[in-house]
Amino acid sequence: MKEKKQLKILKIIKEHVMNNKKDYIIIFLIFVIGIFSGVFFMNHLQETPKTEITNYLNQFIEKFKGLEKVNNMELLKNSVIQNIGLAIMIWFFGTTVIGIPVVFAIVLYRGFCLGYTISLCITIMGLGKGISFILVAVMLQNILLIPAILALAVSGIKLYKSIVKDKTKENVKIEILRHTVFSTIMLIITVMASVIEVFMSINILKLVIKYF
Numbered sequence: 069m070k071e072k073k074q075l076k077i078l079k080i081i082k083e084h085v086m087n088n089k090k091d092y093i094i095i096f097l098i099f100v101i102g103i104f105s106g107v108f109f110m111n112h113l114q115e116t117p118k119t120e121i122t123n124y125l126n127q128f129i130e131k132f133k134g135l136e137k138v139n140n141m142e143l144l145k146n147s148v149i150q151n152i153g154l155a156i157m158i159w160f161f162g163t164t165v166i167g168i169p170v171v172f173a174i175v176l177y178r179g180f181c182l183g184y185t186i187s188l189c190i191t192i193m194g195l196g197k198g199i200s201f202i203l204v205a206v207m208l209q210n211i212l213l214i215p216a217i218l219a220l221a222v223s224g225i226k227l228y229k230s231i232v233k234d235k236t237k238e239n240v241k242i243e244i245l246r247h248t249v250f251s252t253i254m255l256i257i258t259v260m261a262s263v264i265e266v267f268m269s270i271n272i273l274k275l276v277i278k279y280f
Contacts, residue, residue, distance in 0.1 A: 077253055084219065084250060091222045098172055099218060102179020109180070110187035122192050129277065140266050147262035151213065155220060155258050159251040162224020163244055165231055171224045178217055182210070204272050209265035216257040223250045 085092060113121075158174055161167030185206055190198035230243040 080250070080253065081219070084223070088222050088226055091225045092218065095172075095175055095218050095221045095225070098175050099179040099214070102176040102181075103183035103186075105176075106180040106183025106185070107187040108183075110184050110191065121188060125188065125192055140270070143270065144262060144266040147265050148259055151258035151262050152255060154217070155251065155255040158217065158220040158224065159248070159255075162220065162227055162247060162251070165228050168224060168228050171221045175217065175221050178214070182206070182214075200276070204276060205269055208269045208272075209261040211261075212257050212264065213261035216254040216261065220251055220254045223247050223254075 154174075158171055161170040161174075186198075186202055189201050189206075192198070193201055224247065227243050227247040231240055
């Protein structure tokens with residue numbers, strides 16, 4: 069029964085991607101622009117703020133090295149709240165139709181944050197250690213979180229197009245329901261990303277942090 073549900077969810081996601089390929093390309097390009105913007109911004113920071121950020125990251129690493137026990141449940145709660153809040157925000161602005169530019173801005177900002185983080189770690193730690201730190205501390209959870217965010221954005225675009233095409237009350241209700249059901253699936257995936265972040269990324273980071 070559980071396997072059938074999982075297969076059904078995978079089928080829904082696959083069909084959604086195949087039916088909205090152009091929108092996925094647009095959203096992905098916006099995300100990539102955000103990444104390059106973050107890298108560009110970090111590389112062109114003046115020396116003073118860059119030094120402050122470097123000191124902050126180094127203090128974080130040293131503090132993390134000294135931690136004997138991490139409160140996983142507290143971290144999980146904070147991560148879940150953050151990711152659910154993000155998913156609900158994208159869902160909400162997607163359903164308002166006129167909020168689509170806000171959805172684009174959220175995707176752009178998430179890309180900016182990722183690009184900024186990647187550039188920051190490599191600048192401070194060097195290429196080898198920087199990439200290793202990113203893979204452990206950043207990318208594991210983002211393997212699920214980023215596709216979920218992009219899919220939520222595309223679902224909002226699809227809703228917008230459907231409503232513009234057919235503004236009848238019945239169609240609006242059906243399309244909002246579809247958007248909500250799909251968004252709920254993506255929300256579950258964002259929660260899974262939080263679980264990976266807390267119980268995989270942090271535990272792996274605890275094992276390898278002494279090398280940074």
